[in-house]
Amino acid sequence: MRLWQYIKDNVFVISISMLIMTIIVSFMLIFKTPLELIIIVLFFYFGSWIIALIYGYFRKKFFYDQLAQNLRLLDEKYLIHELIKEPSFLEGKILCQVIYDIAKSMKEKINDYEYKLEDFKEYIELWIHEVKLPLQSLTLMAHNRHQIDSSVMEQIDRIDNYVEQVLYYARSENSENDYMIKEFSLENLIRKIALKNKDAFLLNNITLNVDVSDIKVLSDSKWLEFIINQIISNSLKYHRTDVDSYVAIKASVANDKVVLAIRDNGIGISKSDLGKVFNKSFTGANGRIGVSSTGMGLYIAKKLCDKMGHVITIDSELGEFTEVKIIFEKNDFFAVLK
Amino acid sequence: MKRILIIDDDQSICKELKELLDNSGYEGIILNDFSDVIAKIESINPDLILLDINIPFVNGEMLLHDIRSFSHVPIIMVTSRNNESDEVLSMSYGADDYITKPYNPTILLLHISAVLKRMEVSSDIIKYDDLTILSKKGVIKNESQELILTKNELLVFSFLYTNRGNIVSRDALMTELWNNDEYINDNALSVNISRLRNKLKELGYPNAIETRKGQGYILL
Numbered sequence: 001m002r003l004w005q006y007i008k009d010n011v012f013v014i015s016i017s018m019l020i021m022t023i024i025v026s027f028m029l030i031f032k033t034p035l036e037l038i039i040i041v042l043f044f045y046f047g048s049w050i051i052a053l054i055y056g057y058f059r060k061k062f063f064y065d066q067l068a069q070n071l072r073l074l075d076e077k078y079l080i081h082e083l084i085k086e087p088s089f090l091e092g093k094i095l096c097q098v099i100y101d102i103a104k105s106m107k108e109k110i111n112d113y114e115y116k117l118e119d120f121k122e123y124i125e126l127w128i129h130e131v132k133l134p135l136q137s138l139t140l141m142a143h144n145r146h147q148i149d150s151s152v153m154e155q156i157d158r159i160d161n162y163v164e165q166v167l168y169y170a171r172s173e174n175s176e177n178d179y180m181i182k183e184f185s186l187e188n189l190i191r192k193i194a195l196k197n198k199d200a201f202l203l204n205n206i207t208l209n210v211d212v213s214d215i216k217v218l219s220d221s222k223w224l225e226f227i228i229n230q231i232i233s234n235s236l237k238y239h240r241t242d243v244d245s246y247v248a249i250k251a252s253v254a255n256d257k258v259v260l261a262i263r264d265n266g267i268g269i270s271k272s273d274l275g276k277v278f279n280k281s282f283t284g285a286n287g288r289i290g291v292s293s294t295g296m297g298l299y300i301a302k303k304l305c306d307k308m309g310h311v312i313t314i315d316s317e318l319g320e321f322t323e324v325k326i327i328f329e330k331n332d333f334f335a336v337l338k
Numbered sequence: 339m340k341r342i343l344i345i346d347d348d349q350s351i352c353k354e355l356k357e358l359l360d361n362s363g364y365e366g367i368i369l370n371d372f373s374d375v376i377a378k379i380e381s382i383n384p385d386l387i388l389l390d391i392n393i394p395f396v397n398g399e400m401l402l403h404d405i406r407s408f409s410h411v412p413i414i415m416v417t418s419r420n421n422e423s424d425e426v427l428s429m430s431y432g433a434d435d436y437i438t439k440p441y442n443p444t445i446l447l448l449h450i451s452a453v454l455k456r457m458e459v460s461s462d463i464i465k466y467d468d469l470t471i472l473s474k475k476g477v478i479k480n481e482s483q484e485l486i487l488t489k490n491e492l493l494v495f496s497f498l499y500t501n502r503g504n505i506v507s508r509d510a511l512m513t514e515l516w517n518n519d520e521y522i523n524d525n526a527l528s529v530n531i532s533r534l535r536n537k538l539k540e541l542g543y544p545n546a547i548e549t550r551k552g553q554g555y556i557l558l
Contacts, residue, residue: 129392132418133348136440140354143443144361160440167420180422187519195445195516201523202512208521220422 001061010053021045056089063087078106117174124170128163135160150199157199161233165296168226172303179220179308186212186251186260189221193229200236204245212251217258217328223304224326227312228262230297231324235264237293238286238322256330263323269316277314278302340454341365343384345401346416347372347393355388358443363504364450372396376404384411386454389433391417391424399427406432412453416441444513451500464499469541471495480541490520491534494527498547498557507554531555 007014021042028038070083081103086096135156142152171178190210194201201208217224232247239245247264269277273284283295298314305312311327342364346352352368359366367382369375372394379387387405391398402413415428418439425436434453437446464471471478473496476487487495497514498506508527515522522530531547538546548556 129418132439133351136418137348137350137354139440140351140358140443144354144357156440164420178421178423180426182422182426191517191519194521195442195513198512198516201521205523207523210519210521222420222422222425 001057001064003057006057006060007053014053017049059087059089060092063089063092078103121170121174124166128167131163132160135163150203153199154203157196161229162294164226164229165294165300168223168300168304169296171223172300172307179223179304181218181220181308183216183218184221185214185216187214189225189228190249193225193232196229197232197236200233201247204236204239206236206239206245206247209246209248209250212249212260215251215253215258217260218330219308219310219328223308227301227304227326228260230301231262234297235262235266235322238264238266240265240267240319258328258330260326260328261323262325263321265321268318268320268322269314270318274314274316278312339363339365340385341367341382342450343367343369343379343382343387345369345372345375345387345393345398346390348390358447362447375401376408379405379409379411386412386414386450388414388416388450391415391419391428399424399431402428402433403431412457414449414453416446442513444510445517448514448517464496466499466546467543469538469543471499478537478541483541485537485540487534487537488530489518490515490522490526490530491537493518493520494530494534495557498555502557505550505554505556510554 025038025042028041067080067084071077071080074080074083081096081099084096084099086093138156139153142156187210190212194208194210200206235247243265245265247262249260249262251258251260253259267286270285273282273286276282276284277298278301279295280299281295282299283293286293302312305326309329311325313325313327314322315325316322340363342359344352344355344359344366346355356366356368367384369378371378375396389398389402393401398415398417402415405411405413412434413432414435414437415425415433416437416439417424420438428436434456435449437449462473464473469478469480471487471492473492476489476492478485478487478495493515494511497511508524512522512524512527515527535544535547538544546558548558550556
């Protein structure tokens, strides 16, 4: 708050008192009051008046400047009421009360949504556990009836994959973190994922090369399984038929970091699309060439990586290759714990 | 015959799972009533338990904990709860394995046989008539000569040997190989089988592995 702003704001009061003073002085002149007395009256009048003005100015300036500054520094501006100290002047008190009431109702609203979201998330988790049971029954039935028509299994796998996407979407969007970091070997994890996608690899005649010899990482194995599975199912989806397709999974240790690279010689991603593949619902040109794509897989993968502190990058050349890398930091804290 | 107890409240899964186990040389037993499970387990005395976490009356993890207080029977947790903390808790309570639904039936069978094998004193010497297979050394021999088996050939032979007299599908063989980090394709499997046949032929068993068209292979 600037002084001239304050004066401008009080211009009406100031002009009125100026006017009245002029009238009083005129009367005093008419009644031939001695000049000394007029000066003394003027002196006291203006003196007290300026003091009152300055006092009022600073009292308000202090309060509003602090309010403005706190607001500027606050990330979640709706929490401003926590930082207000109630001032001594009336306007400030009214403002405080208003802000407090707004914040209170805002908080109630947010709580309401948080509960609803939490409920919904719980329901989604429950629903996913439930829906996996009929999927399991179907898998067993197909196996038992010796009708392991791979196309039926493929469709069951597709459902399962979409179901997992929903589960991890719910987990990645939620503010609380329900993952658990521990050390495990990549070999076991890759084996699980490979077995899961075995039929797709064999059906499409895609070679799988794995070189992750004895490398361990710190992560949540279930989350990481989902992430790698998304990347590999993309590789399987976007393979080329005119070459001997491969998916190569290679882990290496460099500068205290573990780098897991998943490379394929599939159709690749154009340079213009490459920067956007981690965006929500982005399908790009590849999503429009007949392979169904939700544009959610890599988005969720990236979110999960961010939460766990892994770095995920993608590189590609259209018609040549796609390579996704996940970089795991070594954590000293865990080394100490061990 | 190994008896496997299925503790799961989904009727359809129980039925199909029992069929799968019965067809694979085990005896599947379904637990229908979940009250006083411990006493029932004691009276059935199974060789292995497939235990779900979400079962009525009692939580599967608590049940696991209780079973472990009196028995070392192998337990495989089979559940749709797909998160790290459940797995860690189950393993710390003494589960032998943890599989999430939906699982591939062949892989479940592999896990079951692996857990059961761990219980027995496993020998790495396989006897096939007058042939001896030293799996640690990767060698197959009769009295007069010795041939080297590659890892894949050894895996194929051992798997056929464990299922001797039964037809083994290509898919099952493939799953076994992939489960051992040998991510080979269909052609490579055919090559491995014909190489294995040649080696057996050299040792005097030209017809040991028979092809059953459309079904798979059988070790006679």
